Amino acid sequence: MTEQSPAPVSTTDSPAPVAGPLTVREISADEAVETLLALGGSFLQTPAWGRAKAGWRRTHLGWFDASGLRVGAGLVLSRTIPRLSRSYAYLPEGPGLPWDVVSTDPAAWIDPLVDWAKANKAFALRLGYPVVSRIWDREPVKKQVVENGLLSFTSLPTAVDNPAARRLEAWLDANHWLPLGADGVAVGQPRLLCVVDLRGRTDAELLKGMNQQWRRNVKKSEKAGVQVRTVGPEGLDTFHALYVESAERDNFLPRPKSYFDVMARSFDSERGEGGSGGGGAVSARFYEAHVDGDVLASALMIRFGRTFSYLYGGSTERNRDARASNALQWQAMRDAAAAGCEAYDFRGFNTSLGATSPLTGLLLFKLGAGADVVEMVGERELVISRFWHLAFERAMAARIAINKRRKAARASADSADI
Numbered sequence: 251m252t253e254q255s256p257a258p259v260s261t262t263d264s265p266a267p268v269a270g271p272l273t274v275r276e277i278s279a280d281e282a283v284e285t286l287l288a289l290g291g292s293f294l295q296t297p298a299w300g301r302a303k304a305g306w307r308r309t310h311l312g313w314f315d316a317s318g319l320r321v322g323a324g325l326v327l328s329r330t331i332p333r334l335s336r337s338y339a340y341l342p343e344g345p346g347l348p349w350d351v352v353s354t355d356p357a358a359w360i361d362p363l364v365d366w367a368k369a370n371k372a373f374a375l376r377l378g379y380p381v382v383s384r385i386w387d388r389e390p391v392k393k394q395v396v397e398n399g400l401l402s403f404t405s406l407p408t409a410v411d412n413p414a415a416r417r418l419e420a421w422l423d424a425n426h427w428l429p430l431g432a433d434g435v436a437v438g439q440p441r442l443l444c445v446v447d448l449r450g451r452t453d454a455e456l457l458k459g460m461n462q463q464w465r466r467n468v469k470k471s472e473k474a475g476v477q478v479r480t481v482g483p484e485g486l487d488t489f490h491a492l493y494v495e496s497a498e499r500d501n502f503l504p505r506p507k508s509y510f511d512v513m514a515r516s517f518d519s520e521r522g523e524g525g526s527g528g529g530g531a532v533s534a535r536f537y538e539a540h541v542d543g544d545v546l547a548s549a550l551m552i553r554f555g556r557t558f559s560y561l562y563g564g565s566t567e568r569n570r571d572a573r574a575s576n577a578l579q580w581q582a583m584r585d586a587a588a589a590g591c592e593a594y595d596f597r598g599f600n601t602s603l604g605a606t607s608p609l610t611g612l613l614l615f616k617l618g619a620g621a622d623v624v625e626m627v628g629e630r631e632l633v634i635s636r637f638w639h640l641a642f643e644r645a646m647a648a649r650i651a652i653n654k655r656r657k658a659a660r661a662s663a664d665s666a667d668i
Contacts, residue, residue, distance in 0.1 A: 268351060269316040274362040277312035277323065283532065285312065285323035286555070291346025292380055293554035294439065295325040296532055301516040303327055311366065313347065313359065322347040328372070331645070336638045339372040342439050343380045353414035356421040364632065373638035376430070378439050379627035381418055385410035386623040395610060415627050427630035440598020441628035444613070444621035448587045448594055456583060459620035464576060471577035478539050478581035483514045485536030489548040492564030499567070510550060517552060537582050539574035546574035551582055558586030559595040579619055596621050
């Protein structure tokens with residue numbers, strides 16, 4: 251918590267000049283949430299997410315213009331080299347800034363963060379630039395995925411090609427910000443997401459946006475008597491049992507129950523405290539689809555501001571004809587729209603999948619629900635000290651090798667390393 255009094259926050263939705271020069275300094279968690287909500291920031295930048303990431307030090311930063319107006323905020327997660335003061339600094343899907351404005355002069359916004367990182371002995375800085383780069387309509391993507399796999403659809407014509415992203419990427423390339431995949435030296439978030447646009451759409455319009463199979467399955471679930479409810483952290487045991495069952499069925503390595511316990515409780519306490527300045531706009535809930543109390547599918551959902559995100563889910567083989575997973579997602583989508591959210595985020599997918607991969611079915615499930623493929627500018631890394639960065643890479647490589655041996659080389663199904 252900062253001892254400074256809260257600064258006013260800019261809430262404009264349209265690009266506007268910002269009085270420079272900009273400065274970056276530490277702010278309170280409440281101030282950070284207020285700014286992130288105003289700017290449409292990610293749940294990965296919230297205090298709750300910081301609490302959920304064990305082993306990382308968290309710092310909330312604010313961007314201030316020359317008049318003292320707070321115009322941006324970000325959560326820095328730092329991991330320190332053992333017994334040394336040097337650290338790796340990471341802002342997942344952040345910071346929350348007016349990115350259309352940032353793209354006109356990235357140095358004015360990013361350089362103050364780099365200066366802060368250097369002053370705090372960071373040897374590298376990693377940002378998950380949350381700027382939409384391109385969007386593809388679902389139908390041509392589905393066709394290409396089924397016929398040729400996932401590596402080829404990015405050559406298809408786009409529905410959206412964001413010039414602000416092109417300007418930002420050109421500046422990042424020129425200033426040695428290296429693009430990273432999901433398996434970088436720290437943690438990673440996906441560059442390609444599946445997102446349903448909820449803006450101004452009724453339930454009937456959302457249902458119409460689904461493919462025929464999805465609509466049939468929604469009707470089947472209704473006839474089978476599937477009901478969907480939401481629960482708090484008390485739903486963890488049921489969720490994890492179904493998640494592990496899905497992992498065994500689909501051959502991916504499940505995360506431990508403790509991981510989800512920390513995450514659910516971190517966001518639940520945020521919701522219970524009124525959203526830490528967010529007016530209750532921060533929450534995590536388990537959705538359960540059941541027939542007469544028999545839970546057939548469960549999923550962990552997080553809402554932050556205008557975005558409703560599906561993180562993890564699991565289902566059982568029992569009563570598969572009830573189509574509980576479809577019912578669960580459909581109810582969550584309607585809840586998101588009713589809450590005023592603008593996007594239903596199915597999160598990411600693994601771009602190394604081929605047309606015959608069993609996990610391609612998961613992608614097609616998301617696209618069938620009406621999601622488009624959204625590409626973000628994504629994760630970039632700036633190396634500040636090559637010496638300490640190399641030392642950190644070697645330490646992480648050794649740790650990964652040990653973990654792989656322990657996990658018997660079983661690969662995770664999800665490229666979204668949340």
